[in-house]
Amino acid sequence: MTRRKPIATGSDWNFETLTEFEREIARLADEYRLDTYPNQIEIITTEQMMDAYASVGMPVGYHHWSFGKQFLAVEQAYRRGQMGLAYELVINSDPCIAYLMEENTLMMQVLVMAHACYGHNSFFKGNYLFRTWTDATSIIDYLVFARKYIAECEQRHGVTAVEQLLDACHALQNYGVDRYKRPSPISAAEESRRQKEREEYLQAQVNTLWRTIPTPSSHELLTSDADEEDPLGLHAGGRYPAEPQENLLYFIEKNAPLLAPWQREVVRIVRKLAQYFYPQRQTQVMNEGWATFWHYTLMNRLYDEGLVDEGLILEFLQSHTAVVNQPAFDSPWYNGINPYALGFAIFTDLKRLCENPTEEDREWFPDTAGSDWRETFEFAMRNFKDESFIQQFLSPKVIRDLKLFMVVDDDQEEMLEVAAIHNERGYHRVREALSTQYALSVREPNIQIYSANIRGDRSLTLRHVQDSRRPLARSVYPVIRHLHQLWGFPVHLESVEDDEVVRRYQWPLPDEARQA
Amino acid sequence: MSYFIDRRANAKHKSAVNRQRFLDRYRTHIKRSVEEAVNRRSITDMERGEKVSIPSRDISEPVFQHGPGGKRSIVTPGNKEFSEGDRLRRPGGGSGAGGAGEGGASDQGEGMDEFAFTLSREEFLDFVFDGLELPNLERKALVDLDEVRPVRAGVSRDGVPARINIVRSMREAYARRIAMRAPIRRALREAREALEAEERKDPVLRNPSRISELKEEIERLEKRLESVPYIDTYDLRYNNLINQPQPSSKAVMFCVMDVSGSMTQAHKDIAKRFFLLLYLFLERNYEKVELVFVRHHTAAKEVDEEEFFYSRETGGTIVSSALSLVDDIVTKRYPPGQWNLYVAQASDGDNWDDDSVTCRDLLIKKLMPRLQYFTYVEITPHAHQALWEEYEGVAAEFPERFAMRQIVEAGDIYPVFRELFKRRITGN
Numbered sequence: 001m002t003r004r005k006p007i008a009t010g011s012d013w014n015f016e017t018l019t020e021f022e023r024e025i026a027r028l029a030d031e032y033r034l035d036t037y038p039n040q041i042e043i044i045t046t047e048q049m050m051d052a053y054a055s056v057g058m059p060v061g062y063h064h065w066s067f068g069k070q071f072l073a074v075e076q077a078y079r080r081g082q083m084g085l086a087y088e089l090v091i092n093s094d095p096c097i098a099y100l101m102e103e104n105t106l107m108m109q110v111l112v113m114a115h116a117c118y119g120h121n122s123f124f125k126g127n128y129l130f131r132t133w134t135d136a137t138s139i140i141d142y143l144v145f146a147r148k149y150i151a152e153c154e155q156r157h158g159v160t161a162v163e164q165l166l167d168a169c170h171a172l173q174n175y176g177v178d179r180y181k182r183p184s185p186i187s188a189a190e191e192s193r194r195q196k197e198r199e200e201y202l203q204a205q206v207n208t209l210w211r212t213i214p215t216p217s218s219h220e221l222l223t224s225d226a227d228e229e230d231p232l233g234l235h236a237g238g239r240y241p242a243e244p245q246e247n248l249l250y251f252i253e254k255n256a257p258l259l260a261p262w263q264r265e266v267v268r269i270v271r272k273l274a275q276y277f278y279p280q281r282q283t284q285v286m287n288e289g290w291a292t293f294w295h296y297t298l299m300n301r302l303y304d305e306g307l308v309d310e311g312l313i314l315e316f317l318q319s320h321t322a323v324v325n326q327p328a329f330d331s332p333w334y335n336g337i338n339p340y341a342l343g344f345a346i347f348t349d350l351k352r353l354c355e356n357p358t359e360e361d362r363e364w365f366p367d368t369a370g371s372d373w374r375e376t377f378e379f380a381m382r383n384f385k386d387e388s389f390i391q392q393f394l395s396p397k398v399i400r401d402l403k404l405f406m407v408v409d410d411d412q413e414e415m416l417e418v419a420a421i422h423n424e425r426g427y428h429r430v431r432e433a434l435s436t437q438y439a440l441s442v443r444e445p446n447i448q449i450y451s452a453n454i455r456g457d458r459s460l461t462l463r464h465v466q467d468s469r470r471p472l473a474r475s476v477y478p479v480i481r482h483l484h485q486l487w488g489f490p491v492h493l494e495s496v497e498d499d500e501v502v503r504r505y506q507w508p509l510p511d512e513a514r515q516a
Numbered sequence: 517m518s519y520f521i522d523r524r525a526n527a528k529h530k531s532a533v534n535r536q537r538f539l540d541r542y543r544t545h546i547k548r549s550v551e552e553a554v555n556r557r558s559i560t561d562m563e564r565g566e567k568v569s570i571p572s573r574d575i576s577e578p579v580f581q582h583g584p585g586g587k588r589s590i591v592t593p594g595n596k597e598f599s600e601g602d603r604l605r606r607p608g609g610g611s612g613a614g615g616a617g618e619g620g621a622s623d624q625g626e627g628m629d630e631f632a633f634t635l636s637r638e639e640f641l642d643f644v645f646d647g648l649e650l651p652n653l654e655r656k657a658l659v660d661l662d663e664v665r666p667v668r669a670g671v672s673r674d675g676v677p678a679r680i681n682i683v684r685s686m687r688e689a690y691a692r693r694i695a696m697r698a699p700i701r702r703a704l705r706e707a708r709e710a711l712e713a714e715e716r717k718d719p720v721l722r723n724p725s726r727i728s729e730l731k732e733e734i735e736r737l738e739k740r741l742e743s744v745p746y747i748d749t750y751d752l753r754y755n756n757l758i759n760q761p762q763p764s765s766k767a768v769m770f771c772v773m774d775v776s777g778s779m780t781q782a783h784k785d786i787a788k789r790f791f792l793l794l795y796l797f798l799e800r801n802y803e804k805v806e807l808v809f810v811r812h813h814t815a816a817k818e819v820d821e822e823e824f825f826y827s828r829e830t831g832g833t834i835v836s837s838a839l840s841l842v843d844d845i846v847t848k849r850y851p852p853g854q855w856n857l858y859v860a861q862a863s864d865g866d867n868w869d870d871d872s873v874t875c876r877d878l879l880i881k882k883l884m885p886r887l888q889y890f891t892y893v894e895i896t897p898h899a900h901q902a903l904w905e906e907y908e909g910v911a912a913e914f915p916e917r918f919a920m921r922q923i924v925e926a927g928d929i930y931p932v933f934r935e936l937f938k939r940r941i942t943g944n
Contacts, residue, residue: 015520022518039518048523051530066577068538071531072633079634102524117518163537171578328594337593405595407604410587415603421595434591445580470586478578 004306011105011315018100021110021307022117028301029118032374034294036121037136038095041113045102050074052089052099059097060143062150062269064166090116092124092280094136107315110308114298119291126382127286129279139276145191146269153262165263168482169249169270174444176249176271177278199261244448244463248483249274251449257458258488267486282385282440289343290381293351296320296344326402345398346390350376353395360396368393386438394434396427406433411469445472447493458489466497472505480507539639545570546635550643551930566640569630641800664759675754689751696744704737765803767856767888769795770845772838774863776813777830783895786926787862788825790893793933794860802856808845812838814868818845833866835903836874843882852886859887865894867903876906884914891936892920 007024008017022041029036044052054071055061091097098116100109124130154162169176245251249271253264280287299320303313326341327333353361354373361369368376380393405421406429420426420433436442450463460483464472472495484491484507495503539546549568598604635643671681711730714722771791773784798805809824810816813831816838838861846857867875884890892907894900904920911918921932 015522018520022520026518040521041518042521042523044523044526047529048526054531054534063533063537065534065537065541068531068534068536069575069631071535072538073631076633159537163541167577174579326593328596329592330594330596334594337591402593403595404591404593405598406589406591408587408589409606411585412587416606418598418600418602418604419589421598421600423600426600430591433589436589437591445582447580464580466586468587470588471583473581473583475576475578475581478576479580482578 004309006309006312007307008106009309009311011107013104013106013109017106018109018113021302022113024302024305024307025110025114025118025298028298029122029294032294032297033378034118034122035125036096036118037093037125039113039117039121040095040097041100041117042097043100043102046078049089049099049101050078058143059091059140060147062147062166063154064170065163066167066170090120091139092130092134092136092276093139096121096124096136105315107308107312107319110302110312111295111299111316111319115291115295118298119294120287122294123283123287123290123381126378127279127283127385128383129283129385133279134276142191142272146273149195149265149269153266157262162266164485165266166270168485169267171479171482172248172252172486173270173274175447176247176274178247178250178275195265199265239451240454241449241452244450246448247271248447248449248462252483252486255452256487259486279385282387282438285339285343285346285386285438286381286384286389287343288339289345289347292320292324292340292344293347296348328403342398342402345401346393346395347377347380349395349398349401350380350393353397364395387435387440390438391431391435394431396422399427399430404430404434406430442467445470450494460487460489460491462491462493464493464495466495466502469497471495471503476505477507480505484508539635542570542575545574547643550635550640553640564640565635565637567632567634569632572631575631641796644796664761666757667760669756669758671753672756673753675756679755679757681753681755684753685747685751688753689747692748692751693744693746697741700737700741700744704734704741707733707737766806766854767798767802767804767858768806768808768850769798770808770810770842770857770859771824772810772812772842772859772861773824774813774833774835774866775811775827775829776833776866778833778864778866779895783862783864784825786895786923786929787893789926789929790862790923790933791860793929794858794891797937798858806850808842810838810841810845812841816841832868833863834868834871835863836871836878839875839878839883843878846883846886856888857886859883859890861890861892862895863892863903864896865898865901865903867901869902872902872906875903876909879907879910880913884910884917887917890914890918892918893932894920894922895924896922897924 007020018041022039050071052059053074054067061067089099096117098112098121100112104112124134124136130136150162150166241251241255249267252259253267253271256264256267259267299308299313299316302308308316324338324341324344326338327335350368351373353365353369354371354376357365357369380389384392399422403422406419406426408417408419410417420429422430446465446467447462448465450461453459453461462480462483472493476493480491480493491507493505494501495505546568549570550566553566671684707730711727711734714727714730769791773779773787773791775784795805795807807821809819809821811819811824811829812833812835813829814834814837818841819827842859846852850857879890890910894904900922907918907920911920919936921936923929923932
C-alpha cells in the first residue's frame, strides 16, 4: 500500500499546488499517451466566467444583443443556484485555453484540469471532425479580425443596421456549413488582406450574375426546340443554381443581389464561426464522455499514487456522481439524455469489454472484444461522431444499465407505442434509433436552396425535404423573413415529401393573408 | 506543456456592451415592467433592482426546427414496466410528448414562457428616470458662485515645501549645473593643455612663472567647479494650485406638507411617495442632497422624517406659515449661491381663506427667484380651491420653474411625476 503524501490538503488552492497537480496529471496523461495541445490555464473570477459563458466561451467576440440575453440568462440561473459554473469551459484552440474559477475548491480545480486540459483538449486535437473543420491555431486570430471588422461596420453604418444583419445571419447560421468540403485555414492578417480583394471580386461576380436582361445567343435561337410557352428560349438556361445548395449563408454571400460588400463580409463571418462550432454540435456525447472518462481515470490514479487525500477524492466522487447522473424519463429532473452519462457509460463499458469480454460482447463486438483498450479508445475517439459512435459502440450492457427504450410517436395513431426495450429483440432497434436521434441531418430539418429565379422576379425558392411527415415549426416564418431581408426579393419555401410538395411558405406573405 | 495565467485582475463586465444592447432592444418591454414595479412597490424599496420578465416569443431567435406532428421515434432512459408493443397515452395530451423525448436534440424546444432576468439597481433607476430631466439642471451659473475648488495649474517658482515638484526641481538643477559648469570646464581644460604644453617644453625654454600662474589658475578653477551648488533655491519648482469656481453640486430639497386634520394617512402616503421619487431623482443628479422637512397646520415647524410622515395633528391650515419658514431656512442655512434649492409641496388644497393670496405674494416676491424648482401636488378628488387658483398665477409668472398637478390615488404619482419632469425637447 502506498503511503499517502498528498500534494495539498484542504480545499484551498494556490498557484504552487496547482502547478504541481498539473505536472502530475500531465505525467499520468502521458503514460496513457494522450496527445494534447499545450494548455493555457486561466484563473478567472465568477463574473468573468459568466462573461465567458455568454460569449459561448470565445475569449473575443463581436457585440450583439443575443450575447447580452445569454449573459442575463446565465446570471439569473447562477444567482438562483440552478447552475454551477465549473466544468465546461475550454476552447478549441492551440494553445488550448481552459478556465479555472477563482472560487472553486482545490478538488474542483484539479478535476477541471483533468477534464478540460487533458480530456477535451486531446479530443479536440484527435477527433477527425475537429481536425477537418476547425483550425485551432487560427481561431483566435479570426475572432479578433471578426470583432474588429464588425466594430468598424458599426461605426460606419450604424449599430442598428449591423444588428439587423446579424439577426438575419444568426437565424440561418445552422445552415451556414459546408458539410462535405474542408475549409482552408486562415489567420487574421491574411484574412484582412484577402477581405479587400474578396470584396471587389465578389461584387464583380454578383454583378455578372445579375447583369442585364439575358441575351440568348443567336444560334440558340435558331436551333431551339422551342416549347410553346417560351418560344424565345428565355428560360432555357436551366435552373440556377444547377444543384441544390445546402449552405444557405454561402449562397447568400455569393449571390444575394443587393447586399453591399461589407454585408457580404458579415455574412461570411457568421458562416465561418458557425463552421467552427459545427463539430461541437455533432460530438457532444463523445466529447463529454471522453473527458469524463479521463477525469475519472486520472483522478483515481492520483489517489492510487497517494497524491490526493481521502477528503479530496470523496469530494470528487460526489461531484462526479452528480455529473453522470441520468434521471429516468418520469423523474421531475429528467431533461433529456445526459450526454455526460451516456458518453461515460459507453466509454467505461468499452474499456470493460476490451479487458474482460463476456460471451455477449464477443458476439456483438467480435473485433473489439479483448483488444487493447487504449488502442481501441484512440480509434473510437479519432474516427467517429455521436451518430456513428453510438451505432458502433453502444453495447447491450449499456442499454440494459440505462434501461433505454424506444417509443414511436405517430400523429396518425392515437397512442404512443413502445417499439423496443432493453431485451434481445430490442438492442439493435434501440441502438439504431438512438444513433438517429443524434444525427444532425435528422435533428435539423433538411432545407436547401432549390432555385433562384435570376431571369424573372429574382425570387428565391428553398426546398425542405420532409422526413416521416414531420413538419416545420412555426419559427419558419420569422426565419424566412430574415432570409428575405438578406436576399432582397420574395422567398418561397416548399416542403416536399416523396417528390410531392405538401406545404408552401412564402415571405412576404400574400396579400390576402396579410389582410386576414 | 502547460502554463497558468492569472486573469482575475482583468476587466470583468466584458459583456456589459452586449447586456446594454439587449436592454436597449427591449426598452419598451422593460419600461412597462419597471413602471408596474414602481406603482406596486413601496417607494422606500426603490433602491434595489427589479426582476423583469419578457415573453419568450418576443425575444426568441428563430431557427428552422421541426414542429410537432409526423412520425418519429424517441429513445429515453429509465424503463421500469414497459414491454415491447405496449401502448401509452400521450403525456399531457396532444403532441406534448415532444417535451420528454427531445433528448439533447433541442434545448430551445421546451423553453420557459417567460424570459426572466434581473436589472441592477442602477439599470432599474435609469429606466425609472428614463426620459426625465431635472428642471433647470444647468448648474447654477458661475457668476454668483461662492464655491471654489483648488485645481492643479502647472508649476510655479514659489510655493510651500509640501508641494515641491521633485522631478521638475531636479531637472532644473541639472540644467543649471550643466550651464554653470560648462564655461569653467572649458577654461580648466585650456589651462591644463597650456600647462602640459609648457611642461613639455625643453627645461631651458620653460617659463616658471607662467607654470605657477597656470597651476594657480587650475586650482582656482577646480574650486569654482566644486562650488557650483548641487541644488539651489533657484531650482525649486512647486506644483501650482489655483482656486477654480465650481458649479454647485449640492442640492437641498424642502418637503412641505399639510398635516392638518383633513389630511388622512392615505394622503400622506401618497405625498410620501412623491417626495421620495423626487429625492431619488435629485440624488442621481447631485453629489449631495439634503432634506428639510417642513410640516404645517396653522403654524409651520421643521421636523425629522419620522415625525413628518407619521405624527398626527389636527386643526386648520395656513400654508403661508410653511412658505415663510422655508424662506427663513434658506436665508439662514442654504445661501442660494451654494445650493440648488428645490421645494416640493403636498396638500389637499385646503387653506385659510385669506392666506392663499399671501402665499402667492410670498412665492412670487421672495421664494421663487431663489429656487431652482417648485412642485406642488394637490391630493384630492375634489374641485380646486383658492390655493390652486392663486398658484396658477405663480405658474403663469414662472412657467419654467413652477409646476403643479393633481393626484387622486397612488397609481397617479408616477405618471404625474414623469409629466412634471418630462424632458423638455423644445424651449432650450
